[in-house]
Ligand SMILES: O=C(O)CCC(=O)C(=O)O
């Protein structure tokens with residue numbers, strides 16, 4: 001499962017991530033590097049960001065309206081979190097305080113994926129689903145689940161007045177004079193209700209929303225525990241039948257294997273945000289369950305990733321949004337796609353939504369799910385091993401933790417595995433080590449032979465006994481470290497993208513281009529004519 005997630009993301013990014021320069025006006029008198037730097041510098045407006053970043057004061061960074069610049073500013077997160085929690089700890093409370101700049105902890109890195117208004121999430125009319133239109137509806141659901149992983153349904157039989165009532169009650173809950181966090185965490189045998197505005201003890205950006213979660217732990221849902229709209233189970237019986245048929249299975253198949261056994265109700269409240277371009281209500285994710293049924297109000301903000309574009313799920317009166325989850329993708333062996341989606345913060349609102357996540361059987365009766373045999377033809381390989389929900393969830397959460405690197409630095413995966421053992425399939429995988437001892441005497445022929453082989457096969461090798469004292473090597477590494485660890489002010493005199501200089505220090509070079517940033521800062525000292533200009537070198541490194 002982990003594998004597909006990574007490659008899926010990286011493919012998406014890869015498509016737009018690698019734009020190469022073409023240099024048609026070749027002037028042989030100029031060095032390639034210099035020409036390229038000039039082209040970059042003038043061609044892309046992102047050079048402005050570099051200038052802003054270099055010359056910014058801490059205050060400029062902290063108040064910039066640019067998410068890249070603001071996101072690079074340092075801040076005392078612990079203090080911000082404390083202040084937020086001391087001040088009642090809800091985003092609604094924060095929004096109501098009249099602030100014009102959002103706290104730094106809410107700043108999310110910008111997405112490198114563009115938005116599209118040309119594409120439209122499918123809308124499927126379920127009217128007459130039990131009669132002559134059923135075949136047509138099943139086909140539409142099948143196509144939408146295979147290509148989008150998300151669609152809206154209308155005429156599913158739930159009265160619009162009930163939908164409004166549900167959203168109103170969510171709004172009322174969140175707008176209570178004082179929502180007491182502790183008293184909301186009630187626990188009885190059947191239901192756990194948990195009110196939260198997020199987890200702040202991680203380095204990840206905080207989300208611009210408050211959330212109420214109701215979990216029905218043992219799978220036995222007491223209708224009295226549920227808001228009225230959920231008592232109709234959001235029409236999930238209808239959908240379960242239609243989805244089963246869309247897969248060519250009998251209509252009770254998904255119900256029989258208990259895909260939708262345990263619902264979890266999540267009620268979100270997204271207050272209006274003074275800087276909506278800097279934050280997110282829900283960051284990019286897929287739902288790690290079988291299916292989600294979502295009711296949203298008319299504010300908008302939900303977006304789904306499709307063909308490498310963010311596409312808005314336009315609010316439609318009386319519609320429910322159906323979202324295929326990871327486990328559905330797993331049992332259909334990738335036929336149905338789990339939708340990657342996010343919720344953008346809005347300047348207006350509040351926005352209110354209620355989602356029902358459909359899980360399989362509860363924790364105390366674990367059940368394993370793998371690609372369904374019924375869906376595998378003799379030539380199909382199951383793409384996933386069997387897993388149970390808890391195991392999958394743990395994996396999903398761990399993966400979420402990994403991805404807190406700003407989008408600017410995310411590189412597409414090359415898909416090449418790393419050989420962690422020295423032997424792979426019986427072949428020795430170790431970079432050659434060549435001992436230079438005796439290179440001027442009897443060992444010379446042997447050494448030359450080893451170098452020739454290593455150069456042909458590997459293109460890289462270690463040298464030992466090369467005559468450079470280890471104290472010199474240590475000193476060099478130490479000076480590199482010391483140079484980089486100096487305060488910004490000490491390094492700024494070397495900061496340059498003019499590759500004509502003999503010594504230059506730079507970082508974030510891709511702000512000039514379109515490829516992802518490297519996780520490094522770089523000091524370059526060029527001695528083209530073999531003449532080392534000591535004065536040009538930073539003192540620490542001489
Ligand atoms: O509020 C929404 O529109 C979507 C929320 C969501 O994606 C989630 O809770 O997983």
Ligand SMILES: [Fe+2]
Pocket residue numbers: 285286287292341
């Ligand atoms: Fe979601």
